[in-house]
Amino acid sequence: MPGDSMTDMETKIPALSAAPDRWLAYGDAMRVLGVLAVLLVHTCDMVVFSDKTGNRDWWIADCIDAAGRWAVPVFIMLSGALLLDSSRKEGTLEFYRRRLVRLGIAILFWSAFFMLFSVYYTKWRVWDWSSPWSVWRELLYGAPYMHMHFVFRLAGLYAVTPMLRVYVRNAPLRLRVFVVVLLLVVGIADSTASAFLECKSSGFSIFWSFLALYLAGNVLREVKVGRTLAAASWCVAIVSAAAMAVGTGLIVQPGRVPQPFPSTDMMLYDFLSPPRLLLSISAWFIFAHAFGRLAKQSPLQKILGFLAPLTLGIYLVHPLFREIIFKEITGPGAIYGGYAFTWPNVWLGILIVFAIISAASTLLTFILSRVPLVRKIVG
Numbered sequence: 001m002p003g004d005s006m007t008d009m010e011t012k013i014p015a016l017s018a019a020p021d022r023w024l025a026y027g028d029a030m031r032v033l034g035v036l037a038v039l040l041v042h043t044c045d046m047v048v049f050s051d052k053t054g055n056r057d058w059w060i061a062d063c064i065d066a067a068g069r070w071a072v073p074v075f076i077m078l079s080g081a082l083l084l085d086s087s088r089k090e091g092t093l094e095f096y097r098r099r100l101v102r103l104g105i106a107i108l109f110w111s112a113f114f115m116l117f118s119v120y121y122t123k124w125r126v127w128d129w130s131s132p133w134s135v136w137r138e139l140l141y142g143a144p145y146m147h148m149h150f151v152f153r154l155a156g157l158y159a160v161t162p163m164l165r166v167y168v169r170n171a172p173l174r175l176r177v178f179v180v181v182l183l184l185v186v187g188i189a190d191s192t193a194s195a196f197l198e199c200k201s202s203g204f205s206i207f208w209s210f211l212a213l214y215l216a217g218n219v220l221r222e223v224k225v226g227r228t229l230a231a232a233s234w235c236v237a238i239v240s241a242a243a244m245a246v247g248t249g250l251i252v253q254p255g256r257v258p259q260p261f262p263s264t265d266m267m268l269y270d271f272l273s274p275p276r277l278l279l280s281i282s283a284w285f286i287f288a289h290a291f292g293r294l295a296k297q298s299p300l301q302k303i304l305g306f307l308a309p310l311t312l313g314i315y316l317v318h319p320l321f322r323e324i325i326f327k328e329i330t331g332p333g334a335i336y337g338g339y340a341f342t343w344p345n346v347w348l349g350i351l352i353v354f355a356i357i358s359a360a361s362t363l364l365t366f367i368l369s370r371v372p373l374v375r376k377i378v379g
Contacts, residue, residue, distance in 0.1 A: 022087050024221065026291035028304035030078050033287075035311040036358060037071035039318050040064065042147070043354045046326055046338045047346065054254030057346040059245075064350065066245035066269070070237070072150060073271055073280035074287075076210050079154065080217030083161055084168045092162040099158045102376060107151050109377040110316050114145035122323050142203025146260075147319055149206060151312075156207025157214050168218055176219055183212035187272040195267035209272060213280075220284050230289035237282035240275040244268045247275070313365030313378025314358075321360045325353055 047061035082088075083099075090098070115135045118125040125135040138144050142152035168176065187209055194200075201209070223229075247268045252258045258265040268275055294301050329340040342349045368378045 022085055023296070024078075024081060025294045025296075025301075026287045027078060027082065028301065028308040029291040029294070030074055030284075030287050031308045031311045032304050034071040034074055034078075035314050037068035038147075038315060039358050039361070040350075040354050041068040041071065042318065042322060043341065043350050043357060044068075046322070046341045047350070049258055049260070050338065051255055051257050052342075053252050053256055053258060054249070057342050059249060060346045061341075061350065062249055063241075063245045066248070067241045069241070069244065069269060069276050070280045070283035073213050073276065074283055075150075076153075076157070076213040077217030077220060077280070077284060079157065080214035081221040082217075083158075084164055084215070084218040085221075086165075086169050088165070095162055096158075099161075100155065102379065103151060103155055103158065105376045106312070106316060106379055107148075107155060110151075111139065111144040111148060114148065114319070115139065117320070117323075118145060122327065140202055141200050142206045145319060147315065150315070152203050153207040153210045156204075157210060159207075160211075164215070168215075173219070173222065176215065180212055180216045180219055183215065184272070184277065187212050188274060188277070191270045191272040192267065194262040195264050195270065198262050200262060213271070216281075217284075220281070220288075223285070223288070225285045225288040225292065227289070229285055233282040233285040233289075237279050237286065240279035240282065243275040244273070244279070307362075310362060310365045310369060310378070313369060314361045316378060317364050317368075318357050318361040321357045322353070325356065 041064075044061040044065035047057060048065050050058070052058040115125070119127060119135055124133070125138065126133050127136070128134055129136050135144065141149075143149040171179075190209065225233075248258075248266065251268070252265050260266060261270050267273060270276065325340050326338050340349060341353055365378050369375050
């Protein structure tokens, strides 16, 4: 009923209706393998964002890093696929209670924790507002620590989800596809301009750049993925990741520490750069084909179903272990720390550190999720 207001619709649709949600067989695989990809990317970042730019170790880390950059966009698309699904019937207040309140607790706790961590342990930030390294400025940017931007963006998307549900329920598929394409084009233009202008959005508006991805998930879940599309997606994913890695290596000057986005150094790594978008959409189709027929009661699905609820917590806690390894494990020739990430060579160093971070983050999240008074801080 296009003419209905949100309030009218909610009075006609009972909260927590008996209508079942449409299950995505590949959803848990996306979450579990996605968070592992994020941990691998953030492990590689300790080499990529160093003065090793241009040497063999840097190129290896850059290539691995680029290959894992599908994960965060796929997380956002998966959230849109699930939360904007027309089979979900809970009202606005119920949605906010279940989502925003729970996420809000995690945001408050981990923002405070990592602000203290960055000032007193890593010493990468200071309290002084006038300093460019002020932790308060980073908080207003929606990134009190490097990975926290994700939950700030997610909170913004949750805030507008009830309104987006009304749009999705009433808009035909053709219009929804057009809106996604339009928002992606605008997002690519904004990403490119931001790289050259080196301007950031505040924490209150950073979620807008993810809106296209959020709505894209609602459209992509309707696509039936066959062998031809899956094979084409693999080809596009490989070419896109290579374009990100090689392009970034050509942009950044050898021996200079790359500047994080927004900058031209990392413009190809931004969420809405064309190669990263193509990589992420291709990854969606690859997962849909590989895991789309996975039965709910299969052994693999049970393992994924056990790990999937831990993924947000793993994401939130993992920098704690990465930074401890970075600062505490030193060796001859170590510059800016990070000796462990390239010892005995960059392949083994990244793999070993990644394994340690993954295991420690999973164990800590599992323990916290079982403690009644603190389980909400891990989602």
